[in-house]
Every structure is written in C-alpha cells, then in structure tokens.
Amino acid sequence: MKLLRDTWLIFRYEAVVMARNPGLIALTLAQPITYLVLFAPFLKIAMAGRGVATYGDAYAIYVPGLFVSMGLFGGLFAGYGLLNAVRQGVVDRCRVTPVSRTGLLLGRALMHVALLEFQATMITIAALPFGLRVGLGELLVAYALLSLVILLSISISYGIALVVRNENSLGILINTVGQPVSLLAGVLIPLSLAPLWVQNVALWNPFAWATEGLRALLTGHFATSAVWQGWLVMVVACALAVWWSIRQFNREVS
Amino acid sequence: MTSRPLLPVHDAVVAGGVVAPARRDLVIEAVGLRKTYRGRGRKAKPVAAVRGVDFAVRAGEIFGFLGPNGAGKSTTLHMLATLIRPDGGSAVIGGADLVRSPARVREVIGLVAQRSGTYDDATGRQELAVQAQMHGMGKAQARGVADATVASFGLAEFADRRIKTYSGGQRRRLDFAIGVIHRPSVMFLDEPTAGLDPPSRAEMWQEVRRLRDNGMTIFLTTHYLDEADALCDRISIIDKGLIVAEGTPSQLKRDIAGDVVTVHLSGPGSAGGADESLLAATIAVLTGLDFVHGVEGVDTAVRLYVDSAATAIPLTISALVRAGIEPVSIEFRRPSLDDVFLAKTGRTLRD
Ligand SMILES: Nc1ncnc2c1ncn2[C@@H]1O[C@H](COP(=O)(O)OP(=O)(O)OP(=O)(O)O)[C@@H](O)[C@H]1O
Ligand SMILES: [Mg+2]
Numbered sequence: 001m002k003l004l005r006d007t008w009l010i011f012r013y014e015a016v017v018m019a020r021n022p023g024l025i026a027l028t029l030a031q032p033i034t035y036l037v038l039f040a041p042f043l044k045i046a047m048a049g050r051g052v053a054t055y056g057d058a059y060a061i062y063v064p065g066l067f068v069s070m071g072l073f074g075g076l077f078a079g080y081g082l083l084n085a086v087r088q089g090v091v092d093r094c095r096v097t098p099v100s101r102t103g104l105l106l107g108r109a110l111m112h113v114a115l116l117e118f119q120a121t122m123i124t125i126a127a128l129p130f131g132l133r134v135g136l137g138e139l140l141v142a143y144a145l146l147s148l149v150i151l152l153s154i155s156i157s158y159g160i161a162l163v164v165r166n167e168n169s170l171g172i173l174i175n176t177v178g179q180p181v182s183l184l185a186g187v188l189i190p191l192s193l194a195p196l197w198v199q200n201v202a203l204w205n206p207f208a209w210a211t212e213g214l215r216a217l218l219t220g221h222f223a224t225s226a227v228w229q230g231w232l233v234m235v236v237a238c239a240l241a242v243w244w245s246i247r248q249f250n251r252e253v254s
Numbered sequence: 255m256t257s258r259p260l261l262p263v264h265d266a267v268v269a270g271g272v273v274a275p276a277r278r279d280l281v282i283e284a285v286g287l288r289k290t291y292r293g294r295g296r297k298a299k300p301v302a303a304v305r306g307v308d309f310a311v312r313a314g315e316i317f318g319f320l321g322p323n324g325a326g327k328s329t330t331l332h333m334l335a336t337l338i339r340p341d342g343g344s345a346v347i348g349g350a351d352l353v354r355s356p357a358r359v360r361e362v363i364g365l366v367a368q369r370s371g372t373y374d375d376a377t378g379r380q381e382l383a384v385q386a387q388m389h390g391m392g393k394a395q396a397r398g399v400a401d402a403t404v405a406s407f408g409l410a411e412f413a414d415r416r417i418k419t420y421s422g423g424q425r426r427r428l429d430f431a432i433g434v435i436h437r438p439s440v441m442f443l444d445e446p447t448a449g450l451d452p453p454s455r456a457e458m459w460q461e462v463r464r465l466r467d468n469g470m471t472i473f474l475t476t477h478y479l480d481e482a483d484a485l486c487d488r489i490s491i492i493d494k495g496l497i498v499a500e501g502t503p504s505q506l507k508r509d510i511a512g513d514v515v516t517v518h519l520s521g522p523g524s525a526g527g528a529d530e531s532l533l534a535a536t537i538a539v540l541t542g543l544d545f546v547h548g549v550e551g552v553d554t555a556v557r558l559y560v561d562s563a564a565t566a567i568p569l570t571i572s573a574l575v576r577a578g579i580e581p582v583s584i585e586f587r588r589p590s591l592d593d594v595f596l597a598k599t600g601r602t603l604r605d
Binding site for chain 1: 380
C-alpha cells in the first residue's frame with residue numbers, strides 16, 4: 001500500500017515538474033513524426049515484393065518498429081533525468097524522508113513510461129491519415145506491451161547511470177548498446193529479411209521478441225504465438241531489469 | 255593542554271548550569287563512526303573522510319560540528335541522515351539504531367543539505383507541498399501546511415516563482431523551510447548560513463533558535479567560528495575525520511588558559527610576508543621565555559599563549575629587541591575558538 005501511494009506521489013511530482021517544460025515534450029515528438037513521414041515510403045517500395053501493397057500495410061510493419069525504437073532510445077535517455085535529479089540533490093532530499101526508496105525510483109520510471117506512451121499515441125494518430133488500420137483491442141494490448149519495452153530500457157538506463165555516475169559515459173553506453181540492439185530488433189527492417197545468423201543472434205534480444213509481438217498485433221494477428229512469446233520475454237526481462245536498477249539505486253545512493 | 259573526555263556524558267553541567275540527568279536525554283549517540291570513500295576507477299585513491307568519531311547530543315540543544323573544508327562534516331551528517339552507510343561504528347538517533355533500522359530514524363529526522371535539493375523548474379510552494387506529502391500527509395493537508403510554511407518563513411514574495419529565479423539566500427530559506435516542514439524532533443543542518451549576508455545569517459540564527467525553543471534538537475555543521483561560538487550550546491571540533499576537541503565554546507576557550515599575544519613581524523602592506531628565517535628566529539627566542547606556555551607561527555605573525563598579557567608584553571618586547579628583532583606591532587586578546595583549533599591541530603581555521 002505504502003509503496004503504491006509513494007510511487008503515485010513521486011509519479012505526480014515528476015509529472016508536474018515535467019509539465020512545466022512543455023517545449024521539451026513537443027521536441028521529443030518531432031523525431032518520430034519525421035521518421036513516420038520520411039521513412040515509410042521507402043519501406044513500401046522496398047517491401048513491395050513481400051506482400052506490402054499499400055501504405056496501410058507498410059505502416060502496420062513500420063509503426064511497431066517505430067514504437068520499439070522510440071521506447072528503446074527514449075527509455076535509455078531516462079538515465080540523464082536521474083543523474084540530473086541526483087546532481088540537484090532532489091534524490092538525497094527524498095531519501096531522507098520516510099518515502100519508499102523503491103517507490104522513488106518506480107514513480108520516476110513510470111512517469112517516463114507515461115510520457116513515452118503519450119508519444120506512441122501521437123505516432124498512432126499521425127499514422128491514421130496514411131492508412132494505418134488497427135482494432136482498438138489490439139492497439140491497447142500493443143500499448144501495454146510497449147510499456148514493458150519502455151520500462152525495460154528505462155531500468156537498464158537507470159542501472160547504467162547509477163553505475164557510471166556521469167553523463168558522458170552514459171551517452172557513450174547508450175549509443176553503443178542502443179544501435180545494435182535496435183538493429184537486431186528489426187525496428188527499421190523486419191528481421192525476416194535478415195540473414196539467418198542475424199536472426200539467430202536476435203533470438204537473444206528481448207526487444208526483437210517485442211517487435212515481433214507488436215507487429216503481429218498491429219497487423220491484426222492477435223492469436224499468434226508471436227504475441228504471447230513477446231509478452232513472456234518482456235515480462236521476464238523487465239522484471240530482471242527493474243530488480244537490478246532498484247538494487248543499484250538502494251546500494252549506490254544509500 | 256588537558257584533554258577533555260570525548261563523551262559529554264561525563265560532564266554533568268550543561269551550558270545554562272543545569273545538571274543533566276543520565277543518558278536518557280541523549281538524542282544522538284554516535285560511537286566510532288567511520289567512512290572511507292573508495293573512489294571510482296582503478297587509479298582512484300580511497301579517501302578516509304571520517305576516521306572514527308564519537309559524540310552525544312542532548313535533547314533540546316544546538317550541537318555544532320566545527321571544522322575546515324574537507325574535515326568530514328558533511329560525510330558524518332550524511333551517515334546520520336541515512337544517506338550513506340557507515341563503514342563502521344554505530345549510532346542511535348531518537349531511540350532508533352542507525353544501521354539496523356534506518357527507516358525508523360527517517361521518521362524522526364529532517365535534513366537541510368549543504369546544497370539545494372529542489373528542481374529548478376518547480377516553484378517553492380510546490381516543493382513544500384510535495385515534501386509534506388512525502389512525510390505522509392494527504393494532499394489537502396499538505397497544501398495547507400505548505401501555505402502556512404510560506405507565511406511563517408516569509409517566503410510569500412517568491413514562493414510561486416520558478417526556483418531557478420531565486421537568489422542564493424532565498425534558496426537557502428526555502429531549503430530550510432522544506433527540511434523542517436514536518437517538525438522533526440532532530441534536525442540536521444549542513445552549513446545553514448554558508449553564503450548568506452550578515453542580516454540573513456542573523457535571521458537564520460534566530461530561526462534555528464526558534465526551532466530549538468520549540469523543543470527540536472539541532473545538529474549543525476559550520477566552518478564559521480562566530481557561528482559556533484554564538485549559536486551552539488556545545489561543539490565538537492573536527493579535523494581530517496577526527497574529533498580534536500569537544501565541549502561548550504566557553505569551556506573550550508577556558509581550556510586555553512590566559513591570553514593570546516600576537517607579534518606581527520611585517521606590516522599588512524609588505525609584499526611576500528616576513529622571511530622564513532626571521533619567523534624561525536622569533537619563534538626560537540620566544541619559546542625560551544619561561545612565562546610563555548605555547549608559541550605558534552601563523553603567516554607573518556607569532557602567537558604566544560601567556561597567563562597575563564599585561565606583564566608578558568613588556569618582557570616579550572625586551573627579549574625580541576635583545577635578539578635584534580623588531581616587531582611591527584603587538585596585540586593581545588582573550589582566546590577564541592580559532593586558538594582552540596590552532597592549539598589542537600597546529601593550523602588555523604581562518605583562511
Ligand atoms: N563521494 C565522495 N567520493 C570521494 N571522496 C569524497 C566524497 N565525498 C566527500 N569526499 C571526500 O571526503 C572528505 C570529507 O568530505 P566532506 O564533504 O565530509 O567534508 P566537509 O567537512 O563537509 O567539508 P566542507 O566544509 O567543504 O563542506 C573530503 O576529502 C572529500 O574530498
Ligand atoms: Mg560539507
């Protein structure tokens with residue numbers, strides 16, 4: 001109970017502070033929208049021989065990839081926010097109060113999840129005029145799965161930030177980890193087009209399972225194995241990452 | 255110099271002359287607290303920031319940790335406030351064990367850290383309300399408490415502006431109000447007046463005294479001699495991670511019997527200061543005099559500890575003249591906390 005209350009309290013605290021910076025929120029929307037407009041036409045042509053006939057088909061493949069790439073990179077940037085809060089002394093100030101320390105980290109993480117979910121909604125809305133068609137049920141399940149993707153990368157970012165404790169190293173790590181992980185998740189081009197060895201490596205990438213699951217959902221294949229497999233892999237990976245980041249938080253700043 | 259017992263439990267007389275009861279009134283009791291920062295990376299050298307400190311703070315007193323930069327004041331404070339785990343030693347705060355039940359400690363303490371702990375983009379009133387909620391208050395109650403705090407701490411003028419627009423002093427006042435919003439029984443203040451102008455410092459002192467009068471126990475750190483002297487009921491002097499003296503300011507000064515005579519060897523205008531050999535020669539001459547209890551060289555001056563300045567000054571002058579040394583000026587005063595620090599560490603706290 002206390003954990004829930006404290007998580008919710010910190011969630012709102014972070015949201016209020018965030019909302020005082022609307023420019024930042026607008027800025028985070030610019031990149032995915034640009035990709036959406038510029039990249040999907042390429043995809044339609046490139047995949048023309050594989051059953052992609054319309055823009056609607058292309059978006060059903062591309063939007064899930066965009067979700068994952070946005071969740072992955074957007075989430076990985078969360079570590080900067082944590083380091084900033086540590087630097088401003090906010091984390092220490094909160095840690096001296098009886099507020100749950102786990103709630104302190106979770107509330108902040110979930111606030112970031114909400115922000116990125118908002119971005120995903122904006123992407124979806126922007127893709128509708130281009131012909132994206134998806135059922136509401138599938139969409140909601142896709143958003144829920146996406147939350148796990150986001151939470152996973154946020155937790156990884158928090159853990160790394162707490163270990164390296166400096167923005168430069170965090171930036172380098174984000175790029176060296178993020179790029180190959182996003183490629184191996186097939187966010188731009190589906191992994192089915194990749195050579196076999198790449199597909200084998202990608203089996204070890206939880207983000208790849210999530211992308212597959214999301215693609216199945218957005219193309220209306222709710223009952224395929226890709227969906228439950230994506231969920232299973234994400235739940236496990238997410239639980240491990242959250243546990244690790246909380247451990248780092250309670251140890252490092254304590 | 256007689257060494258004083260570290261635990262004040264043994265001296266039964268408090269500042270006001272009231273006889274203190276036994277250990278029951280101790281709010282903070284720390285024994286052998288230690289912390290070594292291991293540092294990051296392979297080349298990092300460990301820093302022994304706090305090397306085993308003992309102290310006890312009584313209910314309702316203002317207890318000061320006086321020491322120079324890097325002495326280990328903040329580190330000690332952060333250990334007591336459950337922010338860093340001690341490598342060794344133990345402490346009991348408000349009846350709760352620091353290492354075994356930090357959560358219970360957090361229920362009775364408040365902290366105002368050395369640097370601010372608020373978001374630049376938030377407003378003071380928002381931060382106050384959030385802080386109240388973090389201490390378990392409901393939303394409406396927290397808002398009420400925040401408004402009341404804004405009024406009673408005189409923050410109204412800027413409470414609804416973004417914190418990044420605050421002046422240093424306004425920020426400090428907000429930090430202070432945030433730290434005490436839940437009326438803790440033990441308050442930790444890390445350099446509460448650092449960077450404040452004299453009127454704001456005086457105000458802050460009044461604020462601290464007001465809290466004490468309302469029954470709070472206050473543990474503060476400072477590197478200002480006058481603050482330790484005027485504000486604190488008792489102090490510990492800390493240097494390089496160890497406590498070198500402990501007592502009430504007046505006890506500590508009384509320990510250094512007599513007067514302090516300072517012999518200046520070069521005027522304030524002369525560049526480069528007195529040369530080393532002149533300083534050494536002066537120290538050598540004065541150390542030999544039987545009425546001098548102690549001699550310390552400080553920059554271009556020599557400090558003498560004597561029983562009575564009135565009789566010591568003529569004798570000092572004639573001894574120096576006989577040795578061919580001409581002092582620029584001579585002054586004397588009653589010992590200060592700086593003299594206590596100098597006597598214990600061989601260095602001065604003044605820059
Ligand atoms: N996180 C840290 N990692 C490594 N060394 C540290 C760390 N924090 C403090 N130190 C070192 O520990 C020593 C004590 O620092 P501390 O901050 O406790 O001093 P202080 O008495 O509060 O000084 P000041 O008056 O400057 O605030 C210093 O030598 C400092 O450099
Ligand atoms: Mg300090």
